[in-house]
Amino acid sequence: MIIEPRQSVSLLRAGLAPVWAILAAMLICAVLIIWTGTNVLTAYGLLLKGAFGSAFAINETLTRSIPLIFTGLAAAVAFRAKFYNIGGEGQLYAGALAATYFGTGLITLPSFLMIPFLMIMGAIAGGLLLLVPVLLKTRMKVDEVVTTLLLNFVVLLLVGYLIEGPWKDPMSLGWPQAASIIDEGVLPTLLAKGRLHLGFIIAVAIAVLIWAMMRFSVLGYEIRAVGYNAGAAEFSGIKVGRTVVITAMISGGLAGLAGVSETAGLKGYLTLDLSPGFGYTGIAVAMLAQLNALAVIPAAIFLSAVYVGADAMSRAVNIPTYIADVLVGASVLAVLCSVLFSQYRVRFR
């Protein structure tokens, strides 16, 4: 048995790879569902209905996809340059911290300035947090995976300290949470009913922007070149270190935006349960999207549907909600496999 590269990979074959991966992940979860004693089709039917079955459900699914689009883009951009930023979770909270610092009364601007201002501050905060790991990587060859992972824990503890201590909202009746974002900074909801807010439009617009940047700009070309072959890129005159640092700033900034949109859009104030692991799920989003910024949008909506649907499913039948996390983990592994088999073929001889 030998594995050899395919001569050409058709667009259809490449596009179907994530679909096969999702089916494989659903098959793995089907085994677990059978174990719970629920009919697999019933369970997945409930999941689908929970995610898309009503206007309210669709609204909720799209709302939950907003942070995933941002963290998915963050991972997609960084992974393109083979810079493994696993610190999306920490950068998300850094963005939320910035939104809380500037958005709770320190500065008051009219809404059309306040919202972009908070977004920019959140992006800067996310980028700054990633500056330490990226400089350690480019200057001293310290592995970025471990440093970004470890910083997630540090940032979460910092958030815990701030909202239990100096930033604690005195009106919160003892709950550890920061003061609310002032009205001018709150992202308005898009529809009369439901929680879907302006963040969705911003997220989609930024995804298109990032896609265009990666495809048409010099920087995008350099990022891809560094990812494919850093040595060759260096040889052809691309400043690899500089490119990786810029990539990281973009990546951290995108994850920071997720924090701003969750704080100023969904919750209105900062808490420790702002993100149930959006930073990590963003990696799954990016992998399912095969690091394509436009494909991040459907991938984020799909995984968001899994979470929203799994909540509804576990309320209806006795399946633990962790099934959603299992599906996310399994799909990361499955998509690695399916992409491989879209590029290579197995020949028996």
Added chain:
Amino acid sequence: MGDIFEILLTAGFWAATIRIASPLIFGTLGELICERAGVLNLGIEGIMTVGAMAGWMWVYQGGGLWGGVVFAAMVGAMFGLLHAGFTVHMGLSQHVTGIGITLFASSLSYFIYRMLLPSATTPPKIEPFDEVAIPGLSDIPVIGEALFNQSPLTYLAFVSVPAVWYVLYRTPLGLAVRMAGENPVAVEAQGINVLSIRTAAVMVGSGFMAIGGAFITMSWFDAFYFGMINGRGWICVALVIFASWRPGPALAGAIIFAGLEALQVRAQQSVGAFIPYQFFLALPYVMSIIAMIIMARRTKYPQALLVPFRRGERV
């Protein structure tokens, strides 16, 4: 400062240090074995979680303690096999596979725990490993109480260090493992299968990681909590770099880290009024980053770390 100096003289502090060091030793040795063979295993956080759950569950369902340890190691090895299948045999990204394994293994652990114990509001407890005093040695003041009155799993952790060192540096098998991480082509030239060596190393290493997780639920605590590993796996990955991929320094690193953690728990009580507790909790993570920076200039990565090996392909 006087307070801290006093703490350093108590047997309780050293006993705690040794206890906290034990899972780090297992985890660091496990990661070290994988990386020495050329495979970065970022599944460690999830494999420790699954080990913690599997070992505990085995005992909770009526099995013996040592049976639980073996079961945890076997489950860990199975996830190692999965990791090796992806990274060694298919040559996929070790970074992404590892993160995927962590997401998959930890969520699977939580799912299985919830399935088997659907209505448990307070985590049920097991009868964990008892301390075993080593006759004679445990009577030595301070040191004896700290070192020789520990759980059998702690002794196992400390015995594992020279054992792993011996196998890696004094046996043909160890040479093959280290060569697979440095120069796989040379290994192949000797007629040894690189893929098998790497697969075996990742499985054994993952088994060690899982025992590290099991230590936490079966010896340190007596129950399984969600989020219980809490980044210990990642700290182990940092410790391997800190130790320059050598078992002896890995042991030293684990003890230094555990000492800091034991110290912070005690310092919280004395200066906790002035310094918020989150500062102390953040210390191990910050220290791990600092340790990696300190060693950055001196480390010699295994040359073939992260490089997939394909037979007959030119390097």
